[in-house]
Amino acid sequence: MASSHARIAGAYEHPGRHLPDTSHAAIHAESALGACADAGITLADVDGFFCSGDAPGFGALSLADYMGLKLSYVDVTEMGGSSPVAQVGHAAAAIAAGKCQIALITLGGKPRTGGSVAGAPRPGAPEYSFENVYGLTTPGGYALAARRHMHEYGTTSAQLAAVKVAASKHAKHNPNAFLQKEVTVDEVLASPMVSDPLHRLDCCVVTDGGGALIVVSPEVAKRLDRQSVALLGHGESPKLADNGRIDLTYTGARWSGPRAFEEAGVTHADIDYASIYDSFTITVVETIEDLGFCKKGQGGAYVADGALEAPDGALPFNTDGGGLCNNHPTNRGGITKVIEAVRQLRGEAHPAVQVADCEIALAHGTGGNLGNRMGSATLILGRE
Amino acid sequence: MSEQLPTPEVVIDPDTREYWAGTTRGVITLQRCDDCNAVIWMPRAICPVCHKQSLSSFEASGKGTVYSWTRTAKGLAEYRDAGPYVLAYVELEEGPRVMTNLVGFDGDPEIGAAVTATFDAVGDDAALLRFTPA
Numbered sequence: 021m022a023s024s025h026a027r028i029a030g031a032y033e034h035p036g037r038h039l040p041d042t043s044h045a046a047i048h049a050e051s052a053l054g055a056c057a058d059a060g061i062t063l064a065d066v067d068g069f070f071c072s073g074d075a076p077g078f079g080a081l082s083l084a085d086y087m088g089l090k091l092s093y094v095d096v097t098e099m100g101g102s103s104p105v106a107q108v109g110h111a112a113a114a115i116a117a118g119k120c121q122i123a124l125i126t127l128g129g130k131p132r133t134g135g136s137v138a139g140a141p142r143p144g145a146p147e148y149s150f151e152n153v154y155g156l157t158t159p160g161g162y163a164l165a166a167r168r169h170m171h172e173y174g175t176t177s178a179q180l181a182a183v184k185v186a187a188s189k190h191a192k193h194n195p196n197a198f199l200q201k202e203v204t205v206d207e208v209l210a211s212p213m214v215s216d217p218l219h220r221l222d223c224c225v226v227t228d229g230g231g232a233l234i235v236v237s238p239e240v241a242k243r244l245d246r247q248s249v250a251l252l253g254h255g256e257s258p259k260l261a262d263n264g265r266i267d268l269t270y271t272g273a274r275w276s277g278p279r280a281f282e283e284a285g286v287t288h289a290d291i292d293y294a295s296i297y298d299s300f301t302i303t304v305v306e307t308i309e310d311l312g313f314c315k316k317g318q319g320g321a322y323v324a325d326g327a328l329e330a331p332d333g334a335l336p337f338n339t340d341g342g343g344l345c346n347n348h349p350t351n352r353g354g355i356t357k358v359i360e361a362v363r364q365l366r367g368e369a370h371p372a373v374q375v376a377d378c379e380i381a382l383a384h385g386t387g388g389n390l391g392n393r394m395g396s397a398t399l400i401l402g403r404e
Numbered sequence: 405m406s407e408q409l410p411t412p413e414v415v416i417d418p419d420t421r422e423y424w425a426g427t428t429r430g431v432i433t434l435q436r437c438d439d440c441n442a443v444i445w446m447p448r449a450i451c452p453v454c455h456k457q458s459l460s461s462f463e464a465s466g467k468g469t470v471y472s473w474t475r476t477a478k479g480l481a482e483y484r485d486a487g488p489y490v491l492a493y494v495e496l497e498e499g500p501r502v503m504t505n506l507v508g509f510d511g512d513p514e515i516g517a518a519v520t521a522t523f524d525a526v527g528d529d530a531a532l533l534r535f536t537p538a
């Protein structure tokens with residue numbers, strides 16, 4: 021790998037899933053402290069700060085002031101749930117350009133406790149009066165994609181349910197997981213219909229919480245005692261409504277994935293573990309097709325075969341239980357995807373789901389609305 | 405008719421004034437680029453295909469087909485007490501796929517089903533475009 025590639029030196033997932041007595045800013049700060057401690061640095065060492073639309077108040081300015089950061093570089097990215105995944109790439113670029121050396125990325129919020137939904141379209145958005153006025157909900161938007169995928173490719177509800185089953189088999193080993201009970205395909209199909217064809221158990225959890233990452237230059241990584249993880253490749257892409265010619269059956273991963281693979285110089289066969297953003301079961305099926313782990317339209321059959329189950333499936337995924345079972349802090353969970361990939365590469369996942377000799381991992385974030393106004397970001401990470 | 409569904413307030417701005425005026429007359433007003441001929445959705449001040457700014461308006465037929473749909477059990481905000489309702493994308497005869505509601509269906513709609521426009525007034529200055537079976 022090229023020596024210029026940045027390293028992830030610290031990763032921390034806030035253990036809270038319902039935090040009514042912790043402020044929104046404090047969730048970011050506690051996550052930041054956790055990631056710094058993991059890396060073996062202090063907040064005083066941080067000179068680059070990255071957050072996104074889940075940050076309270078004036079975004080990075082409010083949080084930097086709250087934490088007392090001394091910064092030479094600031095970035096507020098808004099790509100929905102994919103933001104922190106994209107920001108690992110942004111931090112690496114800033115570090116490579118000499119703009120900062122130790123970058124902190126935080127995410128945090130309190131949707132379980134209640135309050136505003138980060139990034140939700142507001143009346144000023146151009147699309148607001150043409151979409152939201154029809155009762156668009158997040159599950160509703162994903163359900164539109166699921167039904168069209170079913171129509172074009174024969175994908176079934178039982179196939180979608182297999183994604184949840186795999187996540188639940190992993191979550192039962194995670195004491196912090198919001199849902200720790202293993203479920204069956206039948207139980208997913210028997211759960212109440214939220215937005216046809218998506219059942220309640222096709223949807224991710226709603227949790228308070230947060231997470232943070234520390235991204236550093238290779239030189240800084242060498243000075244730290246902690247095992248770091250190399251960023252081998254990064255790709256990102258918005259996928260938009262395409263002047264009304266929207267196609268709901270694919271995601272921005274069809275562009276972000278190839279860019280990340282090309283930069284990393286690896287192939288699909290090299291990927292030992294994959295964190296795949298799982299806001300809904302259909303999100304995973306479309307994403308793994310678009311990333312190229314199976315042919316377009318074959319995602320349903322692929323997951324129904326147990327491919328996603330760790331440690332021995334063809335593509336072990338989301339070994340923390342993912343957004344479907346573990347944690348989807350602040351209604352946008354991208355950072356947890358990177359965190360579990362780091363755990364896998366360090367060999368620190370739960371032994372029951374740790375992939376043996378995990379050398380290369382992929383982490384993918386999906387934000388916004390599936391197939392519509394979405395952000396996609398893909399990272400390929402390597403064991404140091 | 406679809407008076408049972410909510411009619412949330414819309415924002416009328418310089419980009420969308422002509423569209424909303426059309427809805428109050430019961431027509432879908434679309435834009436076409438004078439330069440590349442692209443039919444444009446949603447209304448805006450720039451062609452998203454060739455990026456020119458000379459756009460003309462025309463009236464669409466109001467005919468379309470169902471591209472996808474979902475029945476949401478319980479909505480949010482104005483839709484909180486609306487009961488189950490059908491959110492959909494309809495592909496207009498002129499090309500654009502527009503988000504909308506399907507109303508007046510007996511049982512489940514089908515992808516590909518022919519539909520026709522209907523309009524629910526939002527005050528005096530706008531109406532929401534919805535679709536019923538053709």
Ligand SMILES: [Zn+2]
Binds near residue numbers: 452453
């Ligand atoms: Zn044009």
